[in-house]
Amino acid sequence: MNQTDFFKCLSDPTRLDILKLVLAKQNVCVCEFTERLGLSQPKISRHLALLRNLSILLDQRKGQWVYYRLNPHLPTWATDILNIIAQQNDGLNQPENSSISVCCE
Structure with a gap:
C-alpha cells in the first residue's frame, strides 16, 4: 500500500466511517x-472490498457472517493516522453510542 492509495481510501466518507467503527470496536x-x-449491504461490501484489497482491513468468516478488523501489520505512518482519526469525537467511533442489534449472533 502506498500513501496515495491510503489517503484516497480515507477521502471517501463511507470508508472513513467504516474505519471509525472498526477502530472503536475492533x-x-x-x-x-x-x-x-x-447503507445497503452491497454498498458496504464494495467499500469493504477496497479496504481489504489495500490491506487496511482483514476479514474473518464466522459461520455465515464476515467480521472485519484493522490489519495489525499496517505501516507505522498509517497506524499513526488512524490513531488520530480514532481520537476524534464525532459520535460514530464511540463504543457507548453503538446500539447495534444482535443481527449476527
Whole structure:
C-alpha cells in the first residue's frame, strides 16, 4: 500500500466511517456496518472490498457472517493516522453510542 492509495481510501466518507467503527470496536460484522451507517449491504461490501484489497482491513468468516478488523501489520505512518482519526469525537467511533442489534449472533 502506498500513501496515495491510503489517503484516497480515507477521502471517501463511507470508508472513513467504516474505519471509525472498526477502530472503536475492533471486530465488526457487515450487518453492524449496514445498521450503523444506514447503507445497503452491497454498498458496504464494495467499500469493504477496497479496504481489504489495500490491506487496511482483514476479514474473518464466522459461520455465515464476515467480521472485519484493522490489519495489525499496517505501516507505522498509517497506524499513526488512524490513531488520530480514532481520537476524534464525532459520535460514530464511540463504543457507548453503538446500539447495534444482535443481527449476527
